[in-house]
Amino acid sequence: MTQILVAYGTTEGHTGTIAAFVADVLREQGHEVTVADVEALETIPDTCAAVILAGSVHVGKHDAQVVDFAAANLEALTSRASAFVSVSLALVGDTAEAQKYVQDFETASGWSPEQVSLVAGALLYTQYGFAKRQLMRGIAASKRGALSTDTGQDHVYTDWDAVRRFAEDFAAQVAAAA
Numbered sequence: 363m364t365q366i367l368v369a370y371g372t373t374e375g376h377t378g379t380i381a382a383f384v385a386d387v388l389r390e391q392g393h394e395v396t397v398a399d400v401e402a403l404e405t406i407p408d409t410c411a412a413v414i415l416a417g418s419v420h421v422g423k424h425d426a427q428v429v430d431f432a433a434a435n436l437e438a439l440t441s442r443a444s445a446f447v448s449v450s451l452a453l454v455g456d457t458a459e460a461q462k463y464v465q466d467f468e469t470a471s472g473w474s475p476e477q478v479s480l481v482a483g484a485l486l487y488t489q490y491g492f493a494k495r496q497l498m499r500g501i502a503a504s505k506r507g508a509l510s511t512d513t514g515q516d517h518v519y520t521d522w523d524a525v526r527r528f529a530e531d532f533a534a535q536v537a538a539a540a
């Protein structure tokens with residue numbers, strides 16, 4: 363059994379949901395898992411043999427706390443099995459843009475993860491305040507049908523089967539290396 367840390371940053375909560383889902387899959391595969399918001403975590407504990415770091419994109423950039431966490435823990439990230447999960451809505455129809463966010467994250471943090479998983483996020487209209495709901499509706503409208511403009515409900519674009527496959531592959535690599 364290997365101890366794995368799933369660290370995440372979130373603004374509206376969806377990356378926390380993804381982190382919890384990844385953790386459940388890793389546990390199903392027999393690993394011991396700690397899930398933690400980077401806000402409450404300064405360092406990567408020595409007891410963790412592998413780390414998954416997840417962060418979402420807002421206004422063209424990954425969560426600054428996730429960037430700072432990666433920059434502050436470069437040595438720990440590069441000396442263990444590790445992966446970065448990038449959550450964005452660009453992935454719905456514009457993979458090149460989603461990849462560009464990761465390149466910018468690598469430049470900003472100094473961390474070039476060996477493994478990157480691009481994950482589509484969510485439009486949580488019912489949970490946004492008025493201004494954010496209008497902003498996101500406008501952005502969705504400009505995407506020519508890729509994103510819903512129905513603000514009466516939330517829209518989750520995450521491909522949970524793909525996230526499960528990523529977590530299962532990571533679990534298998536960690537088990538093989540143990």
Ligand SMILES: Cc1cc2nc3c(=O)[nH]c(=O)nc-3n(C[C@H](O)[C@H](O)[C@H](O)COP(=O)(O)O)c2cc1C
Nearest residue numbers: 372373374375376377418421422450451452483484
């Ligand atoms: C105010 C706001 C700005 C956003 N800006 C971007 C963006 O520039 N590019 C993008 O791909 N997704 C953008 N998103 C989509 C988020 O990445 C997506 O909603 C994600 O699920 C948020 O994760 P979180 O709930 O963990 O914060 C934005 C979302 C909000 C609410």
